Amino acid sequence: MSTDSYKIDINGLKKQFGDLVVLRDINLKVPTGDVVALIGPSGSGKSTLLRCMNLLIIPDGGTVQIGKDAFSFGPGTRLPSGQQQARFRMGTGMVFQHFNLFPHMTVLQNVMEGPVSAKGTPKAEAAVLARKLLAKVGLAEKADVYPQRLSGGQKQRVAIARALAMEPDVMLFDEATSALDPELVSEVLSVMKDLAAEGMTMIIVTHEIAFAREVADTVVFMRDGVVVEEGPARTVIDNPVQEATRSFLKHFHTRN
Numbered sequence: 001m002s003t004d005s006y007k008i009d010i011n012g013l014k015k016q017f018g019d020l021v022v023l024r025d026i027n028l029k030v031p032t033g034d035v036v037a038l039i040g041p042s043g044s045g046k047s048t049l050l051r052c053m054n055l056l057i058i059p060d061g062g063t064v065q066i067g068k069d070a071f072s073f074g075p076g077t078r079l080p081s082g083q084q085q086a087r088f089r090m091g092t093g094m095v096f097q098h099f100n101l102f103p104h105m106t107v108l109q110n111v112m113e114g115p116v117s118a119k120g121t122p123k124a125e126a127a128v129l130a131r132k133l134l135a136k137v138g139l140a141e142k143a144d145v146y147p148q149r150l151s152g153g154q155k156q157r158v159a160i161a162r163a164l165a166m167e168p169d170v171m172l173f174d175e176a177t178s179a180l181d182p183e184l185v186s187e188v189l190s191v192m193k194d195l196a197a198e199g200m201t202m203i204i205v206t207h208e209i210a211f212a213r214e215v216a217d218t219v220v221f222m223r224d225g226v227v228v229e230e231g232p233a234r235t236v237i238d239n240p241v242q243e244a245t246r247s248f249l250k251h252f253h254t255r256n
Contacts, residue, residue: 005031005032006029006030006031006032006065007030007031007032007033007034007066007067007169007170007201008028008029008030008053008065008066008170008201008203009028009029009030009063009065009066009070010026010027010028010029010049010053010062010063010064010065011027011062011063012025012026012027012061012062012063013025013026013027013028013049013052013059013061013062013063013064013073014026014059014060014061014062014073014074015045015048015052015057015059015060016060021225022045022048022225023045023048023049023052023059023225024224024225024226025062025226026045026049026062026225026226026227027227028049028220028227030170030201030203030218031201032201033199033200033201034201034202034217034218035196035201035202035203035204035215035216035217035218036202036203036204036216036217036218036219036220037204037205037206037211037212037215037216037218037219037220037233038050038203038204038205038206038220038222039205039206039207039209039212039219039220039221039222039248040221040222040223040228040248041223041248044222044223044224044225045222045224045225045226046174046205046222047174047175047205049222050094050172050174050203050205051174052064053066053092053172053203054088054089054092054094054172055071055080055085055088055089056089056094058073058079059073059074060073060074061073061074061075062074066088066091066092066169066170067091067169067170069088069091071084071088086118090118090119090166090168091166091168091169091170092168092169092170092172093163093164093166093168093170093171093172094163094171094172094173094174095156095159095160095163095171095172095173095174095176096159096174096175096176097174097175097176097178097179098179099147099152099155099156099158099159100159101147101155101158101159101162102147103146103147103148104146105146105147106143106144106145106146107134107139107142107143107144107145107146107147107150107158108127108130108131108134108143108144110147110158110162111129111130111133111134111158111161111162111165112126112127112129112130112165113162114162114165114166115129115130115165115166118166119166126165129165130143130161130165131143133161133164133165134158134161136161136164136191136194137157137158137160137161137191138157138187138191139154139157139158139161142154142158151184152179152180152181152184153180153181153184153185153187153188154187156176156177156180156184156188157187157188157191159176160176160188160191160192160195164195169201170200170201170202170203171195171200171201171202171203172202172203173192173202173203173204173205173206174205175205175206175207176188176192176204176206177189177206177208178207185208189208189211192204192211192215193211193214193215196215204216209237209249209252210252212233212237213233213234213237213238214233215233216233217232217233218230218231218232218233219231219232219233219236219237221236221240221242221244221245221248223244223248228242228244228245229241229242229244229245237249
């Protein structure tokens with residue numbers, strides 16, 4: 001497969017905070033339209049990897065390529081400017097564990113805000129797009145409601161619509177369901193499943209192993225800042241090769 005076939009290409013990525021090495025030489029290639037699930041124990045570097053990919057954290061070494069944008073880090077490289085970082089993030093949608101909605105704005109205004117302020121989209125055009133995306137995530141009737149009137153699952157679906165409003169090339173999900181009550185998890189996973197079916201390139205940090213098995217093309221198991229095992233989702237989850245992966249997956253009941 002040629003490099004052009006990869007929507008995401010991470011090579012030799014490194015990150016440490018003081019003496020703590022969080023990522024050690026991470027390599028990850030994601031073909032266009034594929035879904036990758038990152039699994040592993042807390043503290044394994046999964047969220048840091050996602051933030052490095054979105055330049056919310058600047059790596060200490062390696063390269064990050066998403067679409068046509070590529071950046072190199074480490075000795076002898078020049079850091080991307082603030083303007084370059086902002087433009088890059090427009091194409092890399094990110095959904096966090098906590099929703100970070102603007103409490104003083106309605107749901108519609110929350111989804112419109114990015115296109116209007118970052119891309120200069122006219123408000124009328126942004127409103128049409130926002131309403132379309134709210135319908136997509138099943139919240140058309142909540143357009144004029146303020147976030148405090150929503151459930152956690154509804155807030156997270158608004159956060160997904162807000163990320164999609166920037167019309168990103170890829171979507172990164174960082175534990176998007178872990179702050180939700182169990183009965184609300186399925187409504188968010190359903191939206192993510194629909195995005196996968198539509199061919200959105202996605203990397204999902206998740207502890208929802210059954211969901212990863214069903215929706216992901218590839219599962220990557222990380223521990224202590226390294227990729228321990230990587231392969232087709234059902235193969236890794238049903239028949240892991242590495243003892244560390246087996247030990248981690250023992251905590252979950254994943255088979256249908």
